[in-house]
Amino acid sequence: MIRLGVNVDHVATVRQARRANEPNPVAAAVLATLGGADGITVHLREDRRHIQDRDVFVLRETVTTRLNLEMATYEEMLQIALKVKPDEATLVPEKRQELTTEGGLDVVANEAAVRGAIDRLKAAGVHVSLFIDPDAAQVAASAKYGADAIEFQTASYSEARGEAAVAKELDKLRAATAQAVGLGLHVHMGHGLNYWNVQAVVRIPGVEELNIGHSIVSRAVLVGMERAVREMKLAMTEHYPNPKRA
Numbered sequence: 001m002i003r004l005g006v007n008v009d010h011v012a013t014v015r016q017a018r019r020a021n022e023p024n025p026v027a028a029a030v031l032a033t034l035g036g037a038d039g040i041t042v043h044l045r046e047d048r049r050h051i052q053d054r055d056v057f058v059l060r061e062t063v064t065t066r067l068n069l070e071m072a073t074y075e076e077m078l079q080i081a082l083k084v085k086p087d088e089a090t091l092v093p094e095k096r097q098e099l100t101t102e103g104g105l106d107v108v109a110n111e112a113a114v115r116g117a118i119d120r121l122k123a124a125g126v127h128v129s130l131f132i133d134p135d136a137a138q139v140a141a142s143a144k145y146g147a148d149a150i151e152f153q154t155a156s157y158s159e160a161r162g163e164a165a166v167a168k169e170l171d172k173l174r175a176a177t178a179q180a181v182g183l184g185l186h187v188h189m190g191h192g193l194n195y196w197n198v199q200a201v202v203r204i205p206g207v208e209e210l211n212i213g214h215s216i217v218s219r220a221v222l223v224g225m226e227r228a229v230r231e232m233k234l235a236m237t238e239h240y241p242n243p244k245r246a
Helices: 009-018 025-034 053-062 075-084 111-123 136-145 163-182 198-202 214-223 225-235
Strands: 003-007 039-043 067-071 088-091 127-132 149-153 186-190 207-212
Touching: 003 186, 003 214, 003 225, 009 025, 009 039, 009 214, 025 039, 025 053, 025 214, 025 225, 039 053, 053 067, 053 075, 067 075, 075 111, 088 111, 111 127, 111 136, 127 136, 127 186, 136 149, 136 163, 149 163, 149 207, 163 186, 163 198, 198 207, 198 225, 207 214, 214 225
Parallel strands: 003 039, 003 207, 039 067, 067 088, 088 127, 127 149, 149 186, 186 207
Antiparallel strands: none
């Protein structure tokens, strides 16, 4: 069974809308775990738009599965990660003006920063993943720099419309996954995945983990976090009533 990492960033988004104490992303992480989550993911952004520093430290003390910290390669974030020591750090691109992460990290163009971050995090015992596009050059560079894993951004697949466009994006993901596995990298995927488009992704040989946030949190608003996670775990099998994509 492919692992499911649940991203609870947008629980914190609701909280920060009022600068209040609730809803608490730590409580959401506990409920997600009870629902079957195999790990918890959070993105500590430079502008602190949702997850706050305290959340990360408390999660480190309470998450009983795996804690994955998404972060840019900024020195400030590296210092926090080296203190928190998550089970995994996923290096991602970040722009203040974006609504959410746009595309993968260009590890080829940012070799020095990426190599430096990988070396420092791995020296502290942190497993390192790189959030990248399903591109051969990016995969090769990730392996060369010493990453443990890569997470392919699936936004291009998730946003594709029409059978031909969807098939093209899936072919890219399959080819990139085969390349990564051949280079000894663990393969994760995430971004824009939901209850209706996830099945095609879990069928790709070599995929070990999905990280999903917005769709699960959106569902949790209506049915509760435990049920939302259980339903996503079911959607990742062949037994979910998954309608045909448009």
